[in-house]
Amino acid sequence: MKKSKLFVKGIIDVLPLLIPVVPFGIILGAIGIELGFSVLETFATSLIIFGGASQIVFLQLFSGGASSIITITSTFVVNSRHLLYGASLSEYLNKLSIGWKIILSYLLTDQAYAVSNIFFEKNKDNDLKHYYLLGSGFILWFVWQIFTFVGIFLGSIVPEELGLAYTIPLTFISLLVSYFRKLDHLIVILISGILSITLYDVPLKSYIILSSFLSLIVAFAIIHLKGNSK
Structure with a gap:
């Protein structure tokens, strides 16, 4: 298959997964303005961070007066799942140049990973398969x-009286809904919420990082116990 056909196929395959991206992008842009950021500053987060949930975390923490270290670290934690995506796809892309790896790393999103992982598994011997990821990642970007x-x-243009900040918790709730189906996921979510409230007054607003870290320990323990029970 030619480079152009692989690129287009990547675009076509990921299109159904882009439906929720449209309202999420609109919400992100509106929230940035609502929180007092300029047009350039808000748009820059989409160019530099390029991750909806992590962009919202960055904007909210920065506007709330959190330190730079806490803001950057929290944004990294939310986006850290992409490290797992990269590790998963590395076996298919390890022969590429560093330039290609940087470009594809930037374009690697949840949706692009979902379709590319399946395609790569079925086309391991295709030396041009990275054009598929390029297409799926580019269209989402x-x-x-x-x-x-x-x-x-x-x-x-929305009147300030209407307010848009309420969409921040609603957005994160919508992202969490799918995780409510499993008891172990629900336990980790509840523990994370309780820890966030309990640790809210710790210095530098680091309660987000601390609660996330402690929740990850709980998640690891649950996975370990489930593994031993089999």
Whole structure:
């Protein structure tokens, strides 16, 4: 299969997964303006961070007066799942140049990983398979930038009295809904929430990092216990 066909196939395969990206991008752009960031600052998060949940964390913490270390670290923690994505795909892409790896790492998102992992598994011997990831990652990046800008425009014209900050907790709740189906997931979510409230007054607003770290320990313990019970 030619490079162009692989690129287009990546775009086509990931399109159904882009449906929730549109409203999420709009919400992100509007929230940035609502929290007092300029058009350039809000749009820059989509170009530099390029991760919806982590962008919201960055904007909210920065606007709330958190230190730079806490803001950057928390953003990294939320986006850290991409390290696992990269590790998973590395066996298929290890022969690429460093330039290709940097580009594909930047474009590697949840949706792009979902379709690319399946495609790579079925096409291990195709030396051009990385063009599939390039296509799926690029189209999501393109759509995300467009609808972030749409959200920025809407945020700049929505009356301040209406407010948009309430969409932040609603957005994260929508991301968590799928995890409510399993008891162990629910336990970790509840523990994380309780720890966040309990540790809220710790210095430098580091309660987010501390509660996340302690919750990860609990998750690891649950996985270990489940493994031993089999």
